[in-house]
Amino acid sequence: IGKKNVIYKKSQKILNYYANIIAKTQLSFPTSGLKNLLIGSYQTAWAFGAKKFFGGAVGAFDAEYRAEIRAKDHTEVGLRHLDRISGFHSKFLDKVFWFGAMRPTENINRYIAVLAGRMDQRELVSVLTNKKFEGTKAYQKAERRLRKFYKLSDSDIGLLKKFGMGGLDGNASITGMNRVGEIRKLNQVYQTMDSAAHTIQCITLDLPGKMVII
Numbered sequence: 287i288g289k290k291n292v293i294y295k296k297s298q299k300i301l302n303y304y305a306n307i308i309a310k311t312q313l314s315f316p317t318s319g320l321k322n323l324l325i326g327s328y329q330t331a332w333a334f335g336a337k338k339f340f341g342g343a344v345g346a347f348d349a350e351y352r353a354e355i356r357a358k359d360h361t362e363v364g365l366r367h368l369d370r371i372s373g374f375h376s377k378f379l380d381k382v383f384w385f386g387a388m389r390p391t392e393n394i395n396r397y398i399a400v401l402a403g404r405m406d407q408r409e410l411v412s413v414l415t416n417k418k419f420e421g422t423k424a425y426q427k428a429e430r431r432l433r434k435f436y437k438l439s440d441s442d443i444g445l446l447k448k449f450g451m452g453g454l455d456g457n458a459s460i461t462g463m464n465r466v467g468e469i470r471k472l473n474q475v476y477q478t479m480d481s482a483a484h485t486i487q488c489i490t491l492d493l494p495g496k497m498v499i500i
Contacts (some may be wrong), residue, residue, distance in 0.1 A: 289429070319388050320386055320391070322387075326392070326394075330402055330440070333403040333435075334405070341401065341402060342401035342402035355400055359478070360396050360481070395484070400480050400483050402483065407436070409428075409453060410431055412427055412450075414429065414489055415446075415447060415450050416431075419486050429443060436482045436483075438478065442475045445468075446475065449472060454468060
């Protein structure tokens with residue numbers, strides 16, 4: 287391993303091909319998509335609460351929003367590895383896989399999760415940008431969730447405290463290359479949070495510093 291080994295590479299290719307075929311055929315039954323949607327909905331509701339889950343479900347009907355999520359490749363994370371099969375059997379396997387409805391239900395899960403996450407993010411950042419919450423448990427809880435769940439660094443959280451969720455809109459004090467740099471860093475933070483929203487599902491225990499990841 288780690289060196290050019292023809293036998294190892296050939297074996298790896300064959301096993302990957304076999305695993306993908308098994309995955310596509312076993313996920314082709316119609317109940318696969320339904321099960322996927324139910325599990326995804328359950329996890330999203332646990333991560334963000336019922337109110338945000340239903341808000342995300344309603345917002346997912348917006349075609350422009352769905353196009354934005356697809357453009358940012360958020361729908362490609364879950365099933366991309368199953369699209370790697372090529373060759374003689376690929377078209378047949380794609381048709382078989384279609385019956386399981388895994389692709390559309392996976393997309394629905396991610397549309398809802400990202401939007402629910404954005405609702406959650408706005409609430410958290412509104413606490414951090416409101417001076418009346420400084421030093422309170424609510425402030426500490428918001429910081430902890432951004433750090434633990436959304437995987438943000440202290441500098442990332444500092445940017446959110448400074449600029450909020452609206453970017454630099456309406457902020458004319460930063461100009462030139464400094465403005466370009468800040469916009470780039472903020473967009474990276476927003477992208478990181480969106481990615482975490484649909485790839486990490488968790489239950490946040492109401493205890494200081496405690497979080498269970500599932």
